[in-house]
Amino acid sequence: MDEAPVAAGEDGERAAPASLAVILLISVLVVATCGLIYELLAGTLASYLLGDSVTQFSTVIGTYLFAMGVGSWLSRHVRSNEITVFVRVEILIAALGGWSAAGLFLLFPLVGDFRVALYALVMAIGVLVGLEIPLLIRILRHRFAFRELVSNVLTYDYVGALVASLLFPLILVPKLGMIRTGFVFGLANVGVAIALLVALRRQERVGRDMVAALVVTASLLTGLAFADRLQRWSEVAFYNEPVVYARSTPYQRIVLTRQGGDLRLYLNGNLQFSTRDEYRYHEALVWPVLGRVAAPRQVLILGGGDGLAAREVLRDARVGHVTLVDLDPEMARLFRDTPQLAQLNAGSLASPRLTMVNADAFRWVREETGQFDAIIIDFPDPTEFSLGKLYTESFYREVARLLARDGVMTVQSTSPLIAPRSYWTVASTLEAAGLTVRGYHAYVPSFGEWGFTMAAHAPISDGVRLPAHLRYLTAASERAMFDFQPDMARRPAPVNRLDNQALVRSFAEEWGRYEG
Amino acid sequence: MRDGKFPEATGPIEDVDVLIAGGGVSGLAAGWRLAEAGFTRFTLLELEDRTGGNARSGRNATSAYPLGAHYLPVPNREARALHHMLKQFGMIVGEERGAPVYDPLQLCADLEERLLWRGKWQEGLFPQTALSADDKEQYARFTAGMAAFRAAKGADGKPAFALPMALSSSDPQFRALDQQSFAQWLDANGYRSSLLRAYLRYCCRDDYGSEPEHVSAWAGIHYFAGRRGWAAGEDGDRELTWPEGNGRLVGLMARRIVGKIRTGHSVFRVERVDAGVVVHAFDHGISRTRRIRARAAVLAMPHFVAQRVAPQFAAKGDFSYAPWVVANVTVNRPPEGKGAPLAWDNVSAASESLGYVVATHQTSSADGGPTVLTWYLPLSRETPRQARKILMTRSLEAWQEVVRDDLLAMNPDLAGAIERIDVWQWGHAMVRPTPGFLSEPARLAATASSGPVWFAHSDLSGLSLFEEAHYRGVVAAESVLAHLSHPFESLV
């Protein structure tokens, strides 16, 4: 750093040393690039999380430009020490802008109204960015002729904008991802602040600002280092549709998304239903069973805390009572007490004809002594050893004990097309538990070709009595469900036992192959 | 007790036919055996306020959990009394081509074990990646060698390695293995692969709480060659386990003899009087000493205690014991990790601990929610004396820190999930089968007693295992029945 003479400015303040001018001009470029990047980040994020990109982009850009205007206007209130103020503005932008993407992703599932958080942040960053250029022009005004100055600054400003707008879609988003991009540009902002502080250290007391700048740098570097983990935490990055509800219970992560009229439930990232076609799934799950039981008075549902299977069952006036066993009380609460969701299951969970039991079905069936005319098993797919236990011979033996002599049960049993071995493992296992079985399948667009396995103590008949109000099943289409084309046809499959967990292993293999 | 500081008895002398001192697996097995023969005139005195000894268990709002012993491998065919008992307890549910069928819910569910190896969990306990050709060759050779020992029979027609060990062949070619340490034997046989040795060290510490340098080669080999689990299908090499570990078995045994058990009694003197014995026991409940006259006694306590309380009967010997620390860690969500999913037994190749077992593995199908992890550490590097000094001086907080650090090193995902850590210290946890233990005179004398005092403890086998404790209890009880001329049909 050279020993440039320090001249007193008009306002009695000290003008910048020569080398500072260079740093400052470079900062225009950096600052301009960063400013635009944050704007693009906010716009992209908003359209990503809230959908409707045209609206999101124009409102974000509008707000941002307006906020910049506010910043420019506010700059008049900065009466002295422009450089110090500029440095502090840079540190603040670095912190806010740098963390903006990560923060918004993380905040999304947590805050009630995401828009408030989003626009508050856009406003704050916009105001700060709006302060930058006016301050820089004032700092540099002693170095350059006014004409040259404005031309220089604006040139760099527009070049920066070009750089940003090209980098963003071509390199940053695809290569770095939004979260990392935020941190990288935050570092650039704070880099400008630090460079200025170093240049100024002879004339100013920069200690405190330097500490602040270093703290921000450290936080950004940490964020950058843990960007992958942040990305995972900020699960919204995972879904293709806007997330409208997300909550962790001790047992699972519940996420609801909505895109247009389509509401979807995910448990631990696995799709459970889409309102577009869940009726297909639930009619196929429930009616082939109810239609084969002469008097389904007592019905047991294992899993299915969303109440959708219960909705179908309760439509049957012959059903006197439904016992629903689901592990997670949070699911039940959500689907019983949220009007929108309770509407989906027609209030089934609040029905006086239904008893909700929050228990681990694996233990519950062993202690239960009641008899059920129909049993509907709707567990999550056997993706884990713990869940795999709910598809074992030992488990089905206990369930069979609860099934009335002339009762019928059914088990959701994954896709016979994608995972035929896994699908037929369920049948083998039910047979090993002493039941007769019949497999059937239905086409549910959001899942694909989906399989179920019916089981009973006695042979299962063809004859089925279906109610008239169904949207998917008719006597003819029901009959067709039992027909398996060669690519799904029965094949040898092992019995899934507690000690071999054959199903979990084949499920992982077959779906792994399918998903690549 | 050590200084005989208990007060002398004041009340009248009590009478009973048989007195069992000690309510661990061996004492309870003795009581169970007497009850099986329809013999009811016995009392069991236990020092602690609960029976079970090293197989005791605890429980909190989340789950039951073991404080010590946590599993029983499917027993060998020769463990007849044990089969009889498991059938009675509903653990053996049937027969298939003559072989017992075990209740699948009580056999350890898949996934049984996983190893954290080079930052990733894998199934099984022997590393599967980054093995040199030499490692593979030695592992294969070791496995084949052990299979040969498992099948081997001595000149007397008995299996070279049996479980209970008392039924093993006395053929000198196998007994000779007891003259050297397992480590020496491994060296001599060219087993030097560090991965193989680390695995074998794990096994020795798991079963005996001791280093391969300190256990007899006979015992080291017994671990691999002694088990020929007898079960239908392929269940022979499986294990039985429950949330409370072997607490399940001792609980069921105790339930069959409830009226006979008196807890909170320290037996501190056993004297010969006429043809029988008088047993002095301090009743901690009323702080008074009782005197009980019995026609026969079964001392089902560690031999170092028996030596002191019954010097007239118990030969003084050189028994040494490995200290252990067991911690029960309540977590609000289950551990995860890269690679193989959570298993029942989870071990890290990089840790000095033996890892942890998951209490809810058998009972729960939830892939979330709270659970209890039982963490094990044998203090085998130090001499037993040094180790016991550590146990006496290290604070609870210090142990909790050790446990927490070790767990978080294995499962960083547990950060913030640990709700409490209960630490249990076992000063004399497991008898050490040191070289020469097979011919240890005091051990042999204890097994050859002719009454009126018999010994029943896993110490008599030198192998601290459920099967051994059970066998010793049953054998002692049958000796007592014979002595009292009570009719019975032997189960051994």
Ligand SMILES: Cc1cc2nc3c(=O)[nH]c(=O)nc-3n(C[C@H](O)[C@H](O)[C@H](O)COP(=O)(O)OP(=O)(O)OC[C@H]3O[C@@H](n4cnc5c(N)ncnc54)[C@H](O)[C@@H]3O)c2cc1C
């Ligand atoms: C941490 C740990 C883990 C283990 N894990 C396993 C396992 O997984 N599987 C396995 O098979 N084995 C395991 N073991 C070995 C276990 O020790 C044996 O399986 C078995 O429980 C031993 O029973 P025991 O009756 O021989 O001895 P103990 O359990 O020692 O029983 C002796 C009993 O006598 C009582 N007693 C002592 N002195 C007196 C006195 N003066 N008066 C009255 N009563 C007295 C004691 O309180 C105790 O209850 C483990 C041991 C430990 C310590």
